[in-house]
Amino acid sequence: MSTLLEVENLKTWFGEGENAIRAVDGIDFKISQGETFVLLGESGCGKSITALSIMRLLPPAAKIKSGSVKLNGKNLFELPEYAMRDVRGGKIAMIFQEPQTSLNPVLTAGQQIGETLQCHKGLKGRAQRDRTIELLNAVGIPEAERRIDEYPHQFSGGMKQRIMIAIALAGEPELLIADEPTTALDVTIQAQILQLLEKLQQETGMAILFITHDLGVTSGIADHVAVMYAGKIVEINSRDAFFAAPQHEYSRHLFSALPSREKRNREMAESGKENKHLSDSPLLTVNDLKVHYPIRKGLFKKVVGYVRAVDGVTIEIRKGQTVAIVGESGSGKTTMGKGILQLIRPTDGGVLFDGRELTQITGEELRRKRSDIQIVFQDPYSSMNPRMMIADIVEEGMLAQGIGKNRGERMQRVDKLLEQVGLKPEHKYRYPHEFSGGQRQRICIARALAVEPKLIVCDEPTSALDVSVQSQILELLKELQERLGLAYLFITHNISVVEYIAHYVAVMYDGKIVEQGNVDEVLYQPRHPYTQKLLSAVPRIKTAGRR
Amino acid sequence: MLNYLYARCISAIIVILGVSTIVFLLIHIVPGDPVEVMLGEAAQLADREELRSALGLDQPLLQQWIKYMYQVLHLDLGTSLYSKREISSILAERIPATLVLACAGIIIAIVIALPMGILAAIRRGSPWDFYAMTFSMLGVSIPNFWMGPLLIIIFSIGLGWFPVSGNEGAGSLILPALTLGTALAALLSRMVRGSLLEVLNEDYIRAAQARGLSDMTVILRHGLPNAALPVITVLGMQLGSLLAGAVITETIFSWPGVGQLTIESIQNRDYPVVQACILLISLSYVAVNLLTDLTYAFLDPRVRLGK
Numbered sequence A: 001m002s003t004l005l006e007v008e009n010l011k012t013w014f015g016e017g018e019n020a021i022r023a024v025d026g027i028d029f030k031i032s033q034g035e036t037f038v039l040l041g042e043s044g045c046g047k048s049i050t051a052l053s054i055m056r057l058l059p060p061a062a063k064i065k066s067g068s069v070k071l072n073g074k075n076l077f078e079l080p081e082y083a084m085r086d087v088r089g090g091k092i093a094m095i096f097q098e099p100q101t102s103l104n105p106v107l108t109a110g111q112q113i114g115e116t117l118q119c120h121k122g123l124k125g126r127a128q129r130d131r132t133i134e135l136l137n138a139v140g141i142p143e144a145e146r147r148i149d150e151y152p153h154q155f156s157g158g159m160k161q162r163i164m165i166a167i168a169l170a171g172e173p174e175l176l177i178a179d180e181p182t183t184a185l186d187v188t189i190q191a192q193i194l195q196l197l198e199k200l201q202q203e204t205g206m207a208i209l210f211i212t213h214d215l216g217v218t219s220g221i222a223d224h225v226a227v228m229y230a231g232k233i234v235e236i237n238s239r240d241a242f243f244a245a246p247q248h249e250y251s252r253h254l255f256s257a258l259p260s261r262e263k264r265n266r267e268m269a270e271s272g273k274e275n276k277h278l279s280d281s282p283l284l285t286v287n288d289l290k291v292h293y294p295i296r297k298g299l300f301k302k303v304v305g306y307v308r309a310v311d312g313v314t315i316e317i318r319k320g321q322t323v324a325i326v327g328e329s330g331s332g333k334t335t336m337g338k339g340i341l342q343l344i345r346p347t348d349g350g351v352l353f354d355g356r357e358l359t360q361i362t363g364e365e366l367r368r369k370r371s372d373i374q375i376v377f378q379d380p381y382s383s384m385n386p387r388m389m390i391a392d393i394v395e396e397g398m399l400a401q402g403i404g405k406n407r408g409e410r411m412q413r414v415d416k417l418l419e420q421v422g423l424k425p426e427h428k429y430r431y432p433h434e435f436s437g438g439q440r441q442r443i444c445i446a447r448a449l450a451v452e453p454k455l456i457v458c459d460e461p462t463s464a465l466d467v468s469v470q471s472q473i474l475e476l477l478k479e480l481q482e483r484l485g486l487a488y489l490f491i492t493h494n495i496s497v498v499e500y501i502a503h504y505v506a507v508m509y510d511g512k513i514v515e516q517g518n519v520d521e522v523l524y525q526p527r528h529p530y531t532q533k534l535l536s537a538v539p540r541i542k543t544a545g546r547r
Numbered sequence B: 001m002l003n004y005l006y007a008r009c010i011s012a013i014i015v016i017l018g019v020s021t022i023v024f025l026l027i028h029i030v031p032g033d034p035v036e037v038m039l040g041e042a043a044q045l046a047d048r049e050e051l052r053s054a055l056g057l058d059q060p061l062l063q064q065w066i067k068y069m070y071q072v073l074h075l076d077l078g079t080s081l082y083s084k085r086e087i088s089s090i091l092a093e094r095i096p097a098t099l100v101l102a103c104a105g106i107i108i109a110i111v112i113a114l115p116m117g118i119l120a121a122i123r124r125g126s127p128w129d130f131y132a133m134t135f136s137m138l139g140v141s142i143p144n145f146w147m148g149p150l151l152i153i154i155f156s157i158g159l160g161w162f163p164v165s166g167n168e169g170a171g172s173l174i175l176p177a178l179t180l181g182t183a184l185a186a187l188l189s190r191m192v193r194g195s196l197l198e199v200l201n202e203d204y205i206r207a208a209q210a211r212g213l214s215d216m217t218v219i220l221r222h223g224l225p226n227a228a229l230p231v232i233t234v235l236g237m238q239l240g241s242l243l244a245g246a247v248i249t250e251t252i253f254s255w256p257g258v259g260q261l262t263i264e265s266i267q268n269r270d271y272p273v274v275q276a277c278i279l280l281i282s283l284s285y286v287a288v289n290l291l292t293d294l295t296y297a298f299l300d301p302r303v304r305l306g307k
Helices: A047-055 A081-087 A109-121 A125-138 A157-170 A187-204 A213-223 A241-244 A251-259 A261-271 A333-341 A363-370 A391-403 A407-420 A425-429 A437-449 A467-484 A495-501 A519-524 A527-539 B002-030 B034-039 B045-054 B061-074 B087-122 B127-141 B144-158 B173-201 B205-212 B215-243 B247-252 B258-267 B272-301
Strands: A003-014 A021-031 A036-040 A064-070 A092-095 A177-181 A205-210 A224-229 A231-239 A284-297 A303-320 A320-326 A348-353 A373-376 A455-459 A485-491 A504-509 A512-518
Touching: A003 A047, A003 A205, A021 A047, A021 A205, A021 A224, A021 A231, A036 A047, A036 A213, A036 A407, A047 A064, A047 A092, A047 A177, A047 A205, A047 B247, A092 A157, A092 B205, A109 A125, A109 A157, A125 A157, A125 A303, A125 B272, A157 A187, A177 A187, A177 B258, A187 A205, A187 A373, A187 A527, A187 B173, A205 A213, A205 A231, A213 A241, A224 A241, A224 A251, A224 A363, A224 A504, A251 A467, A251 A504, A251 B144, A261 A495, A261 A519, A284 A333, A284 A485, A303 A320, A303 A333, A303 A407, A303 A485, A320 A333, A320 A495, A333 A373, A333 A455, A363 A391, A363 A504, A373 A437, A391 A425, A391 A437, A407 A425, A437 A467, A455 A504, A467 A485, A467 A495, A467 B247, A504 A519, A512 A519, A512 A527, B002 B272, B034 B045, B034 B215, B034 B247, B087 B127, B087 B173, B087 B215, B087 B247, B127 B173, B144 B247, B173 B215, B173 B247, B215 B272, B247 B258
Parallel strands: A036 A205, A036 A224, A092 A177, A177 A205, A320 A485, A320 A504, A373 A455, A455 A485
Antiparallel strands: A003 A021, A003 A064, A224 A231, A284 A303, A284 A348, A504 A512
């Protein structure tokens, strides 16, 4: 196969001189016609900036310092801007991570596909509309004739990504750059989009530059893999060679950071410890919990129906146990967590915690009881007040619950808590923005621990984090459980995290738990069709064999 | 869309009913005897009684309210105590002048603000941006009661191009419209710039550029319609206040509009006219708000079709 794209010594920096941030720092790679080339790396390693450099669509602060990008032998950096516009969308198309925000909300799907057809193929009127419908059919949008005139907000996330792909296909590009195109999607939708890309690649013969942080996805689609770290490509290899024996230390680190059952078993064998806190009596009993939201319509906001966000969930958590709730977005996982915490009052059902029925207590008593159950949120960036110092953030809960006699005593406890989560006591006089994502999540955990909880609801605590940081947070949670005998209700969509951390798992779908049991039972002998579908959609690393 | 329209209209009607009731009650909220306030303490008893019955103040409150609402619905706003003329015909004389001035002001504002805001946004940090924002800051900080006389001194007295005041043909419209328009343009250009800058950072703008569209298409087709939404809210509120009569500008230029009428009737203690003016001002706000909501729906399918 002949070379389609050749990147040579590409350097893209933010700023000038000594202090320049070398986002992309001298990378070389080649993509052959019709192949899938995966650029793998964690956030901030320069993957997206590489893609935007190829497209010459960098943010104003970034400058290409040196190097060349040749498409079919022609250097794109030497083209005038108007000629580059023919390349964008015509020769190289791009799809982005967030289908929710990558479509213009005020134009219809048809208009947005149509403008690319007009721009690169000169199609107008009837011919443009016919081709648009063809493209919508090709990317698997049902009832294309009708939906062509719908607006982005009328499509689901997966459908929006299909429309983005249709826009990309409209110019019949030779190369498609896909920048984390499935990261924001559920696994079952991810599997569909990946299948679609593969099918379209076979039909059109286009090459794909696929940017991802996910080893599982890489394993499923790549012909070649390039691992990027701190602006440099540390390893390029064919898929089989890469997965059989990663060469670079960083690549091996990525593999070892992946949570899995094997890792858990290995760690257990190494430490030789059993869960000493695990007790037989339940700490939390959720009985037929229902959270229904009324749907109101019309002038007088009459209730015309209910959204059954959580619809009859029964589950038990014991002291020292980690119970995982798995499900896709919108399945009711988070609402259930909030219902248990009484942050939303349940419509029906019981939440018995430590011998007390939470749904029946109010006011001061409920407030006191709250210290026993804490929550750690998904996004460590937005779950802390940016104007408060870490000391105050961690202390706040103690103040509310009357823990510690005076400020001095509480500050001592803050120091201890920060050390417990792997930070330093002097960090307490800093503000949240001075920390990385992983450190922030540690602070959130310290904040939860401050009031001596018995149960922590972890709502996707690692999904905004890179795998290597994720593994640190998961290890921290396990260690704290061992030391303090905490119970976790672990809400996640990530099956490998469940394998690694949970003892017991419940699969949620459409507000109901469709299957629950010990991790090994549910994940390795799933009985419910939805669990089977979910598990089969999870991208797994295959170490050998053709993709 | 029909549902949205329907709901907006119903709520507008409810607001109008509420506002007219409050306006009706105004005369009763005035401390002391309204008749005494209007006629002065030295008035004869017979005159007072006559005015009291002319205003219907001798009847029970509910009956007064029903009568008032009936009259308002039939555009009968009573007679002026000062000029003894029908208030509706006084208003009919004044409204066109205010409308003309408001429209001229808005047009000047849009013509200046739109290109200036767009240019400042797409050439962010350039001299263009600097000049545009300096103009904007000046425009926002210079009050109309200073800008008006300044324009009069330069263009009427100094150059003799336009009449000093009054409403005598197109020439006399220019200075008051400029006074209003530049102030509004200053505010709007800043809004357009800010809003467009925000939108230009959106993912869909990058996606549109990645499709190979020209910068012009990206800005006009993808940027502006989205950036327009917050601008329209501000424009609507400003239009509301212009329709209510730009009191200061109308007074400076002796422009015979509703603003000037309001000031005159307050000075003359002409309560029925004051009442009518307040009602008109409220109605124009309601109308402009309704118009803003409908424009929103027209521009944003998420509003039009429900999210």
